[in-house]
Amino acid sequence: MKTERIGHSDVRFRRQGEGELAAVFVHGFLDDQYVWDDMISSLTTSGVERVTLDLAGCGDRTEASGPFAYERFAAEVGSVVDAVGKRFVVVGQSLGAAVAELVAAERPERAAGLVLVNPVPLAGTQLPDEVIERFRSLGGDPAAQRAVRMQLSPAWPAAELDRLVVGGARMRPEAVRDFADCWNTGHPAGGRPSRFEGPTLVVRGGDDGFVTEELVGEHVLPRFGSVRSVPVSGAGHWVHIEQPARVAGHIDDFLAGVPFSGRTTPSGTVPAQAWTNAFAAKSPGAFGEAFAADVVLEASVLTRPVEGRDQVERVMGAASAIYESLAFTEEVVNGRRTYLEWGATAFGGMRLEGVTILTKDGEGRIARAAIHHRPLDAVKRFSAELRERLRGVVDAEHFHQG
Structure with a gap:
């Protein structure tokens, strides 16, 4: 010292x-x-x-x-x-x-x-x-x-x-x-x-x-x-x-979740902070450090899961850019799962709330993410916006059509 x-x-x-x-x-x-x-x-x-x-x-x-x-x-x-x-x-x-x-x-x-x-x-x-x-x-x-x-x-x-x-x-x-x-x-x-x-x-x-x-x-x-x-x-x-x-x-x-070399953290830590930090960056690549190569994304705004790091990064990068504000308010860790409660705004102040469940693999990376949004009207609008932003990048069949 x-x-x-x-x-x-x-x-x-x-x-x-x-x-x-x-x-x-x-x-x-x-x-x-x-x-x-x-x-x-x-x-x-x-x-x-x-x-x-x-x-x-x-x-x-x-x-x-x-x-x-x-x-x-x-x-x-x-x-x-x-x-x-x-x-x-x-x-x-x-x-x-x-x-x-x-x-x-x-x-x-x-x-x-x-x-x-x-x-x-x-x-x-x-x-x-x-x-x-x-x-x-x-x-x-x-x-x-x-x-x-x-x-x-x-x-x-x-x-x-x-x-x-x-x-x-x-x-x-x-x-x-x-x-x-x-x-x-x-x-x-x-x-x-x-x-x-x-x-x-x-x-x-x-x-x-x-x-x-x-x-x-x-x-x-x-x-x-x-x-x-x-x-x-x-x-x-x-x-x-x-x-x-x-x-x-x-x-x-x-x-x-802060990128710098020469860092070690206790083994078994769920990279929840890497996930939340990536929302601040609002870019697909920001999520990469947290994901396993075969990560699976499930969400209320999706009609079927998105699989693989590259595709999931693209979806999450586009989704993070839609939010006007996002606050993670509660966190619970149970074994390999982390539960994050959050509230957000989008589309000129529309309120969304939900829970995200992150499941890690044996190396501590996110192998599965499940994002539960509410209310239903916001889910539909969010899905439609994602479909437009990812047109030609992610199959439109992944999103609600209504």
Whole structure:
């Protein structure tokens, strides 16, 4: 492990491991860079360098002067990403998730992926004055900080809770107020679809009463073109501290779908993330890495299966281009099968929902994919559109004629 500094500034960052891909971790409100340590130590993907830093006003930078705002945080994290100088995945928690999105959106040519852990919406939480004041007034009050942390996360490791309460109490009250106003007010970009168009993973503690399933479903997921959301039971707002190994497992799965050499992942992993990442790319070749040579595709929009990697790639590439948005909201793994629940829009906002079942072969590639769409009217329209887009490429008899 080594520590480097950005020029003559007070921005320092830690680098662990080596690889052609960097995973950059951005902490949240009242925290510091060390909140990621247990989770990082549980990652198993090789060929990935781990990078952490303190945001201004936090951790070892409590003496930093303001402003404490998204623009400043994104600029500093961006300077670290640029200094590392390689393709990267950026991981952010809570307020740090919004910072992570801004950093990735500014560097689309090098940003390989985005992971949002219990993300506050980039547009802000917009809490009323009497509620946000509770958070604004936490500076210098360790007892109140402890109470808030325990309320929002049910399974704190005692030692880490004590450490973070001490560290959070060191933050200057004016910095705490600015941080709270930052994540409550939000950023103007949050009112629009995200400018980051690559693969995105959302990890949320199932018992988080602050960043709820409804908040994520209404104000986070719809902003991304290809996003997968996974809940972690038995954890709240600080899910990466409460369940570090499980969060690491989801990030390892996400990294499995990011193309880079020198990577190894645990054997037997279903390449679900490679599948979801391919939807972000919207091209036939993007699905190739996930498929076995003799893959079979079944779907509600097909009258009969499509067989073979080349043909299935063509169908999936055309299908992914029809979707205007696509969010993978749930995932269950049972042996060689992965079940993905999703929601999407197409044809000017028409809503589609469904479940995809991926079955892997002995080498971990997808040997069979079954995609169940609904409602019926959308199925018919989607099938007709596929037939037109694949005319002369895939036999029209594979599609509904009505």
